[in-house]
Amino acid sequence: MTLLQATDVGKHFGGVIALSRFSLTIEPGDLLGLIGPNGAGKTTAFNVITGVLRPSEGHIAFDGRDVTRASPERRARLGMVRTFQNIRLFDDLTVRQNVMAGAHAAASASPVESVLGLPRGRAAERRIRAIADAMIERTALEPFAGQTAGALSYGDRRRVEIARALAGAPRLLLLDEPAAGMNDSEKHALSALIDSLNREDGLTIVLVEHNITMVAALCRRLVVMNKGEVIAEGAAADVLRQPEVREVYLGRRRPQGEAAAC
């Protein structure tokens, strides 16, 4: 069954049309790249899909359920988990505590039970810690588990965000510019992580990313946006060859065969 279906979604900010008749289908196991120039509407699309923004029109269904009016928290409980363009970590807490915060949303005991040390709370806290430690290991962050998040490098902090999202037991993971600000070796490690989460763990992933080289190598399918609309969709190599995509995304028409720049 289709995991996510956005149908004819529109979003206006006063007179600004940020999204217009935006439709997107995501099947389980997809690794999809959402690309487009600055202001194309990618983040607005993420915000509307994840419930941060209410659409002005259209519908969003997740796993066959209409979630158009559901809160971000409800969508997260259903398995729709995201990271943000700007890192949102608790800098004074340790990496483990940050990742545990992601697992709390998916756990059964209330925070009050945990704080009061009630048996159900203690058992849940142990479970949450175990989930967090597994995700820390999955993202190769073990050496930093006890360090405060604020002390980590930019690339490692981005990885903590992904570990925290994974701790929320996502069925659909949405990553908003995960490679922003990373150096080449950090980008390489990030690509390998995303690829293995998709191929080995079967996680469905949608990625907004400006780094075209990375997206084209990683994603099986690309959706290209411009001025709030989808202008192309398909296999990465086919899409990047389309003259309209080259013109709007790369800023000029390129001769056939010329490599796309980052």
Ligand SMILES: Nc1ncnc2c1ncn2[C@@H]1O[C@H](COP(=O)(O)OP(=O)(O)OP(=O)(O)O)[C@@H](O)[C@H]1O
């Ligand atoms: N809260 C807002 N109020 C008014 N206009 C907005 C708001 N958020 C986005 N926009 C406008 O909507 C359009 C789409 O913006 P959006 O941030 O979704 O694009 P984007 O593709 O994510 O861009 P970037 O790659 O630069 O992050 C832009 O014209 C932007 O100025």
